[in-house]
Amino acid sequence: MSLKSSNRSENAGEDRGVQVGLTAMLVAVRDGNPVVLTIGEAAALPSGPLESGHRSLQAGLRDWVEQQTGHPLGYIEQLYTFADRDRPSDEPGRRVSISYLGLTREEPSRAGASGSWRNWYEFFPWEDYRGGAPEVIGNTIVPALRLWADAAGQEEKRGKRLQRAAISFGFDGRPWNEELTLHRYELLYEAGLVEEAARRAGSKGGKFVPGRAMNGDYRRILATGIARLRTKIKYRPVVFELMPPAFTLLQLQRAVEALAGLTVHKQNFRRLIEQQDLVEETGQMSSDTGGRPAKLFRFRHAVLDERPIAGTK
Amino acid sequence: MSLKSSNRSENAGEDRGVQVGLTAMLVAVRDGNPVVLTIGEAAALPSGPLESGHRSLQAGLRDWVEQQTGHPLGYIEQLYTFADRDRPSDEPGRRVSISYLGLTREEPSRAGASGSWRNWYEFFPWEDYRGGAPEVIGNTIVPALRLWADAAGQEEKRGKRLQRAAISFGFDGRPWNEELTLHRYELLYEAGLVEEAARRAGSKGGKFVPGRAMNGDYRRILATGIARLRTKIKYRPVVFELMPPAFTLLQLQRAVEALAGLTVHKQNFRRLIEQQDLVEETGQMSSDTGGRPAKLFRFRHAVLDERPIAGTK
């Protein structure tokens, strides 16, 4: 491989190495809402550099999250790796971030715990369809995206922009697709409708769509995680990572709805869960339903061994 | 964040930075078989370090692949990032690898092209179900996995191992699931049935399952890419990245079958493709079918803009 050595001379930067950062999006469900663990006024996610003392990427991540939030990590999976796009080019070295999605039962915070749990719809108000189409879409987003489409020079480009916007946000007769969270955020970013985009462009101006902005790429990581989770609950029983040991079917349904940002048909939901043998009765009943008492169920952990696909779809 | 500074003193290694490697699994379909681009006697994949001259991760990857193989990259997507597990702990610094999947129409190699295209079933002979269950599964793999299960101490552990093996490889009455490629490779690795596992453990011995081994984690990356592709063709029209500009429906079907390692029902396949409007007639006919001439089709690129989900399932 003579190529390597010939190339090396041109790029002195290589020897300096690269800063590798680990970032976690930690999710729980609280009071029927999806929440994420944030630090620093909800503008950042728990994160820190990969160090030589870390035995693995996941071990490093656990280290940082526990140090910064006092919260232990349960189920985690890798989301995406990217080179920071907000990094000024004159800085020495560069930064690569590896992001992870973690699921947990949100327990009462322990000694030394810090950070705050935020409803993820604070960051993405347009993603919550549980009460029907969010008003922000019709009031603000669609008009703004129409303006953005009109700003395209040629007619053809205008049509493409409009079509993409309509598919992403479900207007002009198109259906809402809850899995497109990342597409939607990227579209808003491209259209300059989120603060992060203006920040990067250097321009402070513009009118932004509602929704709390974050530092760097953090909100993008959230969007990636939401999209991943919304896809994954359909074919893997990951919701149960977010549930207490015993729960009613309605509680389970509410958790799924919280993540998906959609309501589902109650009877069909129960049919789905039961015919897949995802749960078993504990024998107990819950009486604090506000109506007829409900059976309590627990997750059948054996399904993890029994079948490669099983979920809430 | 006082935590950071307090931590930094304990880990001098952090300042040295980390070597970040970029690795590509480049896929094409040739003569109805899936092929991957390898270098160095088919024991490695095109790869190289991220350098400061690279504007992005993808740009860096393109650089290395073009230098090492002379082949330009088309469609690419990120696969997974991992810290090398074969790295001796006494080496300074550490290495992080970011792997990508690339799809291309395999064109006649250009000037300066090197590397060789290999049928991916050379590396995973047990993954090709197109001619029915591969003999290697019944002859070699199942018996070896039964021995491995028996070697478990307790009865309960033995049962779990056997169940996992049966699910992965589709025996004991369980169906074959072509998407479990990565699970299968990891199971064989855990059972010590692939050369890479023995290499890592230091032991040279053991009898291995047929299939060409590779250096480092390369075969694991291949397994990840195959699994990703087999999942993805079902809901995104990525097969067309691998097809020539015009093709018959049977050629398209053969490409899908090559990737999935399965045969499909011809009439139903056509129904699926046509009712999704994935293709349009070119008006030409192909006469070298060996039978009745077939209409030639091209991919309707507009579907990429029209719908978020569309594929061969």
Add this chain to the structure above:
DNA sequence: TGGCAATATGCTCAGGTTGAGTATAATTAA
């Protein structure tokens, strides 16, 4: 005490999707 609101739970049904097959057409090679 009786009615109402809220929830739980069982069942039906129409429409669409899917897997598998039959039937027929148009070529080439022997």
Add this chain to the structure above:
DNA sequence: TTAATTATACTCAACCTGAGCATATTGCCA
């Protein structure tokens, strides 16, 4: 001329899915 090979149209039963109706238990309140 026949057989082999591929293309293409159509059918059908089984299953899955979305939507709704009906009834059962509870707490709360007038």
